[in-house]
Amino acid sequence: MNKRCLFGTVLLMGAIGTFSSPLRPVLAGSPPPLIPREVLFGNPEIAGVSLSPDGQRIAYLAPSGGVLNLWVRDLDGDAPARVLTQQRDRPQRAASWTADGRYLISSRDAEGDENTVLVRIDPKTGEATDLTPAKGVKAILVAGDQDAPSELVVGLNDRDPRFHDLYVIDVNNGQRRLLYRSTDDGRNVSVDWIDGVWQPVLRSQVLPDGGSAWELRPPGEADWRPFLKFNFEDTISGSGPSAFTRNGQWLYGILSTNEEIPRLVRWSRDHLKTCGDTCTPELVYRASAGALGGALSDPDSGRPVALNEVDLRRRLVVLDPSIQPDIDQLKRLAGTNDFGVVDQDLNDRRWLVVVGSDDRGPQYLLWDRDLQQSRRLFSVQPRLDDYTLRPMESLNLQARDGRRLPSYLTRTALGPDQGPRPLVLLVHGGPQARDYWGLNPTHQLLANRGYHVLSVNYRGSTGFGKAHLLAGEGEWYGRMQDDLVDAVRWAIAEGIADPDRIAIMGASYGGYASLAGLTRDPELFAAAIAEVGPSNVRTLLESIPPYWESARVIFERMIGVGSVDLDAISPIRHVDRIQRPLLLVHGANDPRVKLSESETIAEAMVARQLPVDFVVFPDEGHGLSNPRNALALTALVEAFLSEHLGGRAQPFGTVLDQSSMQWRQRALPRSGS
Known part of the structure; x- marks a missing residue:
């Protein structure tokens, strides 16, 4: 899914005076160079790589004309790579091969509305053909098989937006036939x-x-x-x-x-x-950890041959001894870094491998099982090699009730070696999701600008066992928020965080947590940033996408519907407690968290003469797809934090003008420097 929530995982994904003057601390020693935001949040060198079934070609996204487009490249020989698409505004999405390698299958939506259209692309000519309805229908790719390479099973909610019926689509001509109607017997x-x-x-x-x-x-x-x-x-x-x-x-x-x-x-x-x-x-x-998933399967039989077991770090578990020599060699190549096999040919002789770390851009390798040799293909973000990035520490913190809080901390190199520094609490979305160890562009940006950055897998997060997940039931605005506060209190007690310069930020549920931080713990946080964050739990539940209907009961039960006062856990009901500045960000076409969730809390803050910056991206949904918009948001974030916590910021330049961003309310200085 080609979405960029700057601050974390997606959900079920005017001139107002400020309360504090800008803080400009004197930095000791020679500070590290400013990493341009374009290096961290601009177009990657390459992304979305897919290996052809015969192992002879790769398809991938790379810039063309300043916009991500789809390319194809032969792995053998010296023929140049060829660009297939000609996007000039909105980035092309990644593509996967049909089982015979004849076509590539990609997708698009209408500026973030999540009504996905499946698109067939010819890897020889670049000709693109829609396979599913072009408007108002969400298509889901369900199945493909190497024995029927010209057909795909696709779910479409064209009959009723709540339910996806299954169709078999002929990839060659787009014709489809009904395979399964989801409510034929009266049940969903x-x-x-x-x-x-x-x-x-x-x-x-x-x-x-x-x-x-x-x-x-x-x-x-x-x-x-x-x-x-x-x-x-x-x-x-x-x-x-x-x-x-x-x-x-x-x-x-x-x-x-x-x-x-x-x-x-x-x-x-x-x-x-x-x-x-x-x-x-x-x-x-x-498993010996809280998360277990498939890492590699045999393409001929379909049986799993390796698993991923994940706690704070990931561990590869080999089930089939025949692949152990390959895994041992890849472990030696990766060293202390993580690696994964992201694609393989149908003969299982060539593997596409990605190696990732916390302080370097991901590296793609081609592993030849017959030769037991690797070949470096490319780096996703080679410009990062010009800068010294900060390591990510894995921590086991403790909540006030003794619950383990698996967390990640990235420390800034700016300022004196000892003593508390400004801290940003970065809250993941979901909330049934989690943070991971690895290269986190937001962590690196903020650490480079002068902030320690802390991410906490609060109760209700996935991946750390059943009890940790279920401990979040009915705890929005309650113990889930307590966990975040407890992590911040730890950082203060350890002399890591300056208690007067702490910000909270996040997207989706992380945006909700940021609003909760300003209203529930108004003296702890000096500022907050909320991207696509719900402010009213009652209206959030009333407006969830219709295709979530089958899982509504699970969503409602985790929130605590029927046992929790929804008004009491809605930040909009506690605006009178806000004391500190807020930056609000929303995509106008968000189908999960409606734009009104940000509009209402912005209006309430303006009515109380509280400091709020509010921006809307008219061509985005639940997260930002366009790198131009992601760069504009990054510029706003660093300017906002510089204004209220005192770190560094790259001047705006022309980045805001190059985006679609619209100001609804403005309190930031117009220079952005």
Whole structure:
């Protein structure tokens, strides 16, 4: 998904006087050079790389005419790369190959409205053809198979915006036929796996209590039958079957039933024929961390051969000994850095590998399994090599009730070696999401400008076990916010953070947390920045996208609908407590958090003569897709923080004029320096 929320993961993703004068601290010693925001938030050198099924070509995004476009390049020989698309305003989205390598499949929406259109692109000519309706319909790519390379299974909500029916689309001519209507039997049931002859095999339904029920129709059988049932706790933790092997012999899944952490399991086809609704699986691997997911599968059989196990850092788990020599060699190449196999050819002889660290741009390699050799392809952000970036520390902090708070800290090199510095608390969105270790452009920008940066996986975050996730139920504005405050209090007590110069910022739920910080803990934070943040939980629930309807009960239960006073947890109801400046940012076409969520709190602050800067991007949605807009927002953020916390800032220059940004309210100085 080509979205850029500057401050964190996406959700379910006038001249007003200021209360404080600008702070301009004297910096000791020779400060490191200012990293231009274009280096961190401008166009990458290359992105969105996809390896062709025969392993002979790659498709990728790279700038052309100053805008990201789709390119294709032969991996062997010396033929130059060719640009396929000619975008000149909005960036092209990444593409993936059809199973025969004949076409590339990409997508677009209408300026952030999330009504996705699937687009077929010819890698020889660049000719583009829409495969799904061009307006008002959200298309979801569900399945493709190497045995039917000219067909795709796609979900479309053209009949009813709440439900996605499944169609088989002929990639060659765009013709489609109905495969599955989601509400034929009066229930909203989603298909979760389809076999290679396009027979729906697994389907599930969210139950009224937030639990889930799964039904099974094994390959070759005609009727559906009950298979598995999970309570709310296991459903939101991700328990469930995932996929059959290509021959239908094994069904794999991830379960956390009766346990705190997940495990990989499988059911045999023979067992599924006789076990009814009491199908006990075979254990394949029991995790030692709170998150477990697939890292690599055999392209011929479809069975998993490696897993990712993630806590504060990621660990690769090998299931198939035949790939161990390859993994050992890649580990030696990566050193202390993380690496992952992001694509592979159908013969499983060439792997596309990315190596990532916390202080350098990602590097792409081509790994040849036959030769046991790597070949460097490119760096995503080579201009970063001209600058010294700051390391990201992994921390286990503690909440006031003893709960572990996995966190990440990046310290600035500006100022004296000892003593507290300004701190920015960067809150991830979701809230059922998480922060990760690695290169974080926002961390690096802020550290370069003179701030320590702290990211906290507060309760309700995913990836740290079932109990940590479920501890967030009904805790918006409550213990989830307490966790953020406790992390800041730790930084103050440790002499890391200057208690008078602390800001909170985030996007989506992180934007909500920023608004909550200003209203719930008004004396702790000197300033706040909220991008696409809901200010009123009641109106947020009233306006969620219709295609989220099937999961509404889970969303509402995590918020605490029915047990929590929605007005009491809505920052708009506590505007009278705000004491410090706020920067509000919103995409006009956001379908998840409506523009009115920012408009109402801006109006309330203006009515109370409170300091607010409010900007709107008319061609964006829930996050920023256009790098020009991302650069403008970055410029605003650093100017706002410089004004209220005292760090450095690159002057605006012409960056605001080159974006679509519109001022609704303005308190910042117009120079931006």
